[in-house]
Amino acid sequence: MVNLNAMGIVFPNMHDSVIPELTAHRTMASVPFASRYRLIDFVLSGMTVAGVQNIGVIVKKNYQSLLDHLGSGREWDLARKRGGLTIFPPSGDSGYGYHGRIGALKGILPYIESAKEKYVILADCDVVCDLDYAALVERHAASGAEVTIAYTKEKMTPALAKNNISLSLAPSGRVRELLINDPQTGKRNLSIGIVVLGREQLVEIVRTGYAKGLVKFEQDILAKNLDTMKVYGYEYTGYRSRIADMSSYFDANMQLLYLENLNRLFPEERPVYTKVRDEAPVRYALGCKVKNSTVADGCIIEGEIENCVIFRGVHIGKGAVVKNCVLMQNTTVAPGVRMDYVITDKDVSITEGQYLGGTKSFQVFVKKGSTV
Structure with missing residues (x-):
């Protein structure tokens, strides 16, 4: 160099x-x-x-x-x-x-x-x-x-x-x-x-x-x-x-x-580096649905995600439907949850059966460590 x-x-x-x-x-x-x-x-x-x-x-x-x-x-x-x-x-x-x-x-x-x-x-x-x-x-x-x-x-x-x-x-x-x-x-x-x-x-x-x-x-x-x-x-x-x-x-x-x-x-000639975390690859469960999303390592996807940016260690429960969301590290989405246009900070828990919805111009934000 x-x-x-x-x-x-x-x-x-x-x-x-x-x-x-x-x-x-x-x-x-x-x-x-x-x-x-x-x-x-x-x-x-x-x-x-x-x-x-x-x-x-x-x-x-x-x-x-x-x-x-x-x-x-x-x-x-x-x-x-x-x-x-x-x-x-x-x-x-x-x-x-x-x-x-x-x-x-x-x-x-x-x-x-x-x-x-x-x-x-x-x-x-x-x-x-x-x-x-x-x-x-x-x-x-x-x-x-x-x-x-x-x-x-x-x-x-x-x-x-x-x-x-x-x-x-x-x-x-x-x-x-x-x-x-x-x-x-x-x-x-x-x-x-x-x-x-x-x-x-x-x-x-x-x-x-x-x-x-x-x-x-x-x-x-x-x-x-x-x-x-x-x-x-x-x-x-x-x-x-x-x-x-x-x-x-x-x-x-x-x-x-x-x-x-x-x-x-992210061009090949100028790579972007970040802190390395040795985590397991994403686990996609049988029956899950993933469309047009980026999912980091350490995640477990059992439900449905579409147009989402998913950070490390996120767990999407069975039957949950998550669309147009940015979910940060270690967010847990329980079974049956519905989410649309939501941003969660780290370590957030969304409990079973909840619905969180924003709009394209105004997203719902859930602060770090919250349980909804």
């Missing part, structure tokens, strides 16, 4: 507020996705496949599940004597640690200063995509940009309007205007939360910004210095799913029931 000469810094808590139902006890980065993955898997895998060998993860709160998932970083080839995966616990006077990216980066400044890489990739975990990080860094270096922001052209939705960074670009690709929570409708150039800049430059930005009491990297630093700072956009045109609320989370999982989307997100 070639060293990309770039280090990565991941912000796992940065968008927790958009799906509070799923982040009450975990970070956005550790939200389960697509039967067996966590959202951070796509960031870590993309970086390591591109040759990034030094990645820091700055946690803020509710990070126990993230620590359990990442471990030493072995699954992503990040268990190294030099570099590898470094997880930074919360720092600061508040029990919840930093406020904004500047505060987060100030807390790990010695780590950034001691690194040898020329570039830094800053990444959030709310957009699932197959970004070629090597191509991004190469474009950044070739363009002469000081900062490069990866973006996609997307139609604005009500959920996105509450949480977006929009770019207005010159024909050269240089960012002329950077808007926070742009209310304009139609197609917009929306950041996917991945930024590249020079490591030494980042150190200077953090030192100066923190001394001035600045908090937000995009709003306080980039948006106010576009005239003097060379900030360019990098359009990503591959497959992506943006998690902006519970409905978009549900849709993002459901889209992967289509083979075309699955192949685009």
Whole structure:
């Protein structure tokens, strides 16, 4: 594997507020996705496949599940004597640690200063995509940009309007205007939360910004210095799913029931790695019915499922009919249950004879450890 000469810094808590139902006890980065993955898997895998060998993860709160998932970083080839995966616990006077990216980066400044890489990739975990990080860094270096922001052209939705960074670009690709929570409708150039800049430059930005009491990297630093700072956009045109609320989370999982989307997100040349669990294969009982669903290992299917995303260790009882659902790890569905448009968190039990039903635009959510 070639060293990309770039280090990565991941912000796992940065968008927790958009799906509070799923982040009450975990970070956005550790939200389960697509039967067996966590959202951070796509960031870590993309970086390591591109040759990034030094990645820091700055946690803020509710990070126990993230620590359990990442471990030493072995699954992503990040268990190294030099570099590898470094997880930074919360720092600061508040029990919840930093406020904004500047505060987060100030807390790990010695780590950034001691690194040898020329570039830094800053990444959030709310957009699932197959970004070629090597191509991004190469474009950044070739363009002469000081900062490069990866973006996609997307139609604005009500959920996105509450949480977006929009770019207005010159024909050269240089960012002329950077808007926070742009209310304009139609197609917009929306950041996917991945930024590249020079490591030494980042150190200077953090030192100066923190001394001035600045908090937000995009709003306080980039948006106010576009005239003097060379900030360019990098359009990503591959497959992506943006998690902006519970409905978009549900849709993002459901889209992967289509083979075309699955192949685009999981290309052979850029595999996605996750924590390995040695569990038995799925057990399909006689008489069960399975249609257009993804089912992870360790599951027992005795009833009927259709258009479902099923995580590890789920048990669907005999006679149960489950359609259009996302069922997370160790969910138990008793015999005779009817479910349609439901999202269950981990360790949920649905008792015999129950009916739970939502709609395509508004799904029923059952919180972690609940019995219904």
